[in-house]
Amino acid sequence: PEPQVEPDPTKKTLVILGTGWGSVSLLKRLDTENYNVIVISPRNYFLFTPLLPSCTTGTIEHRSIMEPIRTILRHKKASVRFYEAEASSIDPDRKVVKIFDTSEVRGKITETEVPYDMLVVGVGAENATFGIPGVRENSCFLKEIGDAQKIRKRIMDCVETAAFKDQPAEEVDRLLHMVVVGGGPTGVEFAGELQDFIDNDIKKLIPDISDRLRVTLIEALPNVLPMFSKQLIEYTESTFKEEKINVLTKTVVKKVTEKTVEAEVTGPDGAKETIVLPYGLLVWATGNAVRPVIKDLMARIPAQANSRRGLAVNEYLVVQGTRDIWAVGDCAVAGYAPTAQVASQEGTFLALLFNNMAKTEALETKIKELSSSLNLQPGNSAEISQQIELYERQLRRMKTIKPFRYSHQGNLAYIGMDKAVADVTWFNGNLAAGGSMTYLFWRSAYISMCFSTRNRLLVINDWLKSKVFGRDVSRE
Ligand code: FAD
Ligand code: NAD
Structure with missing residues (x-):
């Protein structure tokens, strides 16, 4: 145009x-x-x-x-x-x-x-921080492309700094402790991806320190992924155990400093205890503000x-x-x-x-024009009246646009180790599934949802590339 x-x-x-x-x-x-x-x-x-x-x-x-x-x-x-x-x-x-x-x-x-x-x-x-001191200054968020790039860089920075000559053991443990706050889908998916990266790539490339790498996921509620069914919550938590991701539930982060996270844990007897966790990377994923x-x-x-x-x-x-x-x-x-x-x-x-509103307005204008031409062209009045009636019928149909109704297709999340969980609507019923087959479903669903064919090809290429050659650990 x-x-x-x-x-x-x-x-x-x-x-x-x-x-x-x-x-x-x-x-x-x-x-x-x-x-x-x-x-x-x-x-x-x-x-x-x-x-x-x-x-x-x-x-x-x-x-x-x-x-x-x-x-x-x-x-x-x-x-x-x-x-x-x-x-x-x-x-x-x-x-x-x-x-x-x-x-x-x-x-x-x-x-x-x-x-x-x-x-x-x-x-x-924007990212919710609930005004918790130190969060904005010290955490990485995960909402925009720049956030993901910052995390990628930071993971490798922690690893290379931990591998620095003569680094004290305690400092190595701090640098290699990756803490994720928020057990919603963002926190869970990130923890899963991170553990994959550690197990599949970092362990192979930097074996001398890799067994010190730990991922901890902190969640205030009694369980992670509250929007999923009970069965899938349990499946996620047991998969995380297998992956050696440490899940701390009923734990509320209260303060963050440059190198530590302070949280309040509620024990099974209801007693509250404050814990302090040293970290190298902190990813904050506690939802929206x-x-x-x-x-x-x-x-x-x-x-x-x-x-x-x-x-x-x-x-x-x-x-x-x-x-x-x-x-x-x-x-x-x-x-x-x-x-x-x-x-x-x-x-x-x-x-x-909006498409409908524009058409409606166009029809209303046409009807107005035709109505005024009725007086000017009395010879054609039958034909014009017929046309007006047709437009009015169309207009009535258009004006009956139904209000917005959301149609829920289900919840999907990747949990690491080539496994995913899915709560999907299937022929008017609900289907809850977790595992490797669900992961294939997760992959195909996301591929089909990608914005363009170009995006689809690039994502498939990236998946193949990281499977065949491993992920790239260079710190840009
Ligand atoms: P956004 O997609 O966030 O877009 C907001 C736009 O507004 C952006 O372009 C931004 O630059 C622009 N903007 C910001 N401020 C201004 C301003 N002042 N003036 C003008 N423009 C402005 N949902 C799912 O259903 N399935 C998933 O698998 C899923 N995965 C997710 C994974 C992650 C890591 C995250 C963070 C979210 C995920 N979500 C998922 C949630 C989903 O991304 C959001 O619900 C969705 O992006 C909301 O769409 P939106 O258009 O409201 O906002
Ligand atoms: P969320 O709101 O779903 O989860 C945030 C979690 O952080 C909550 O479980 C909350 O209890 C916890 N939390 C809050 N304050 C805390 C504190 N001080 N200490 C410890 N835990 C704390 O946020 P999200 O995961 O970022 O998701 C945001 C939205 O995007 C949701 O609607 C989600 O469904 C959607 N999303 C969907 C997917 C998916 O479908 N795969 C992936 C990512 C996000």
Whole structure:
């Protein structure tokens, strides 16, 4: 298509914030010819988060799970503008989004405002730390590509520093103690990947210190993976035992320092004890918190006063208390878990809703035009009336768009040693499975869900490469 130089004044401006699961699913199915579409995100790519834990050890290379937003937009019928920027605030009264450039290279203009007629907020969430002292300064998180790269580098830094000449035994033990906080799927999948890396690669390449490497997973609740069935929780915990991953449940981290984690353990008799664990690598995976831009928007909308976990939306994903703002994914509270599955279904729903709204408006205009031409062309009145009736029928059909309903396909998680757990919906029933066959299912499911054929080929290539040659332990 011809690049659109100026926005078309006859069309509404639809601004989409974010390039994650929610926003990109919307973009994928949106008929961009109906609106002046503007996408704003500090990240100029989509990230396939389910395979992010595999990037921390080099099983998968990071670019294999990234898809440039420019490539995605190139395939749209009408041109879409993209601004690499972060939204700092949204003014629902003036209908503008304030944006600023967060990248290293800055031009003369680094912040500005973007007006909208319709706004979709899909900015995701940030990492929860619950204000626990020392977490932000000393931990690695696992949400973005940079986080996975930092962890990969840090693992090898700990290993090489532990192998340094004359390193005292106590320091070797600290450096080789890898602690993961949070027994949700992020923490569990990372712990599994890390233990694989240790067992399959580090042990072979650096055998003299590798038996000192330990992985500890800390979880506040009585068990890991609370969203899975009891049978799969037990299977995961017994697999972790086999892998020699130390799981500490009913253990709440209270403080973090540069080299230690302090936690409170509740014993079987209910007695509480404080433990101090020295660590080399600390990965913090305790779930989501609300982003500042969302908190700011919530504070501007009286109807959001009671919402705590994000923007409360109605069944059409309209932000409660607003008319022209919709929210999708982890920043929206629609009554579902903050997952990619939910975000992508919400994005798809909005695409259909907006496509439908545009068609409805077009039909209404046609009906208006035909109705006024009835007086001007009385000779054709029967024909025109017939046409109006047809359009009205179409309009009634379109206006009955059903509210958003999430369809849960199940939970899947990798737990290490070529094993996965799956709680899936199967012919209206539930199927719980764990083991190597489930791992093959996990692999094929994720391959089929990858964004593009290019991503699929790259991921398969990475899997083959690490199987045949082992993971690359060079520290970039
Ligand atoms: P995101 O995908 O996080 O996207 C948010 C976007 O907004 C990003 O592009 C970001 O750069 C942008 N943004 C941020 N701030 C601003 C701002 N101020 N202005 C503009 N743009 C902004 N879910 C599953 O269902 N299955 C899985 O297997 C799975 N695995 C996961 C593994 C990991 C390691 C993690 C961290 C999560 C996983 N999830 C999984 C959860 C899933 O990734 C999230 O629920 C999903 O990404 C939410 O989509 P979203 O569009 O709301 O946000
Ligand atoms: P989560 O919220 O699912 O789990 C965080 C865990 O950290 C909780 O179990 C909580 O009890 C624990 N925790 C909190 N504070 C703690 C403390 N101080 N000390 C010890 N433990 C503490 O977070 P997540 O795993 O990052 O997942 C976030 C979302 O992404 C979820 O909705 C999840 O389903 C989704 N996700 C899905 C997959 C998958 O399907 N394979 C993978 C990753 C993430």
